[in-house]
Amino acid sequence: EPEVTQTPSHQVTQMGQEVILRCVPISNHLYFYWYRQILGQKVEFLVSFYNNEISEKSEIFDDQFSVERPDGSNFTLKIRSTKLEDSAMYFCASDQIGGNEQFFGPGTRLTVL
Amino acid sequence: AQSVTQPDIHITVSEGASLELRCNYSYGATPYLFWYVQSPGQGLQLLLKYFSGDTLVQGIKGFEAEFKRSQSSFNLRKPSVHWSDAAEYFCAVVPTGSGGGADGLTFGKGTHLIIQP
Numbered sequence: 001e002p003e004v005t006q007t008p009s010h011q012v013t014q015m016g017q018e019v020i021l022r023c024v025p026i027s028n029h030l031y032f033y034w035y036r037q038i039l040g041q042k043v044e045f046l047v048s049f050y051n052n053e054i055s056e057k058s059e060i061f062d063d064q065f066s067v068e069r070p071d072g073s074n075f076t077l078k079i080r081s082t083k084l085e086d087s088a089m090y091f092c093a094s095d096q097i098g099g100n101e102q103f104f105g106p107g108t109r110l111t112v113l
Numbered sequence: 114a115q116s117v118t119q120p121d122i123h124i125t126v127s128e129g130a131s132l133e134l135r136c137n138y139s140y141g142a143t144p145y146l147f148w149y150v151q152s153p154g155q156g157l158q159l160l161l162k163y164f165s166g167d168t169l170v171q172g173i174k175g176f177e178a179e180f181k182r183s184q185s186s187f188n189l190r191k192p193s194v195h196w197s198d199a200a201e202y203f204c205a206v207v208p209t210g211s212g213g214g215a216d217g218l219t220f221g222k223g224t225h226l227i228i229q230p
Contacts, residue, residue, distance in 0.1 A: 045217025100164065
């Protein structure tokens with residue numbers, strides 16, 4: 001069964017450093033998403049991406065965040081200058097157009113020291 | 114703005130007993146409704162979804178959910194829980210007619226299910 005994959009599973013970084021989280025969505029899906037879950041809290045929507053551009057973003061997705069689909073398979077989330085409060089689990093999801101069913105990856109746990 | 118409320122932070126159920134997890138939503142129109150499960154250290158797995166039609170929907174792992182428009186609720190049920198059902202359960206909504214589109218899911222805060230032997 002096709003699945004969304006994410007790398008790395010755990011990323012540790014120093015405050016102020018840039019990180020790139022990687023996702024490989026399901027191959028025939030066209031909509032891509034990033035969510036985050038701070039420890040013990042609910043899952044929060046960050047951004048959606050379609051046709052090589054951002055479709056929607058939440059207020060969390062400020063200028064320090066960016067997304068990119070650098071090739072036909074990867075979908076990345078970049079955090080330019082990490083802060084302590086960026087420590088969270090980051091989930092990638094993808095959706096087939098018209099499907100209304102987002103498939104989630106296993107997540108990347110980001111720890112900012 | 115839409116919101117999802119899961120009033121129970123923790124629920125403890127004996128193995129073999131029935132389960133009901135509550136979810137209420139606040140939205141201008143009936144959204145699409147979902148239940149996801151998250152096992153420790155794992156990602157989110159879709160249990161079931163409601164778009165329209167029959168208000169009782171069946172999902173994976175023996176779960177079902179009932180949509181009640183009058184109560185703006187979408188409660189998850191299982192007639193007999195197993196120890197492997199211990200996990201975090203999230204209710205989520207997305208605006209109607211997204212068409213697989215760009216809207217992000219709005220999640221509730223989750224209910225942590227504990228199974229007693």
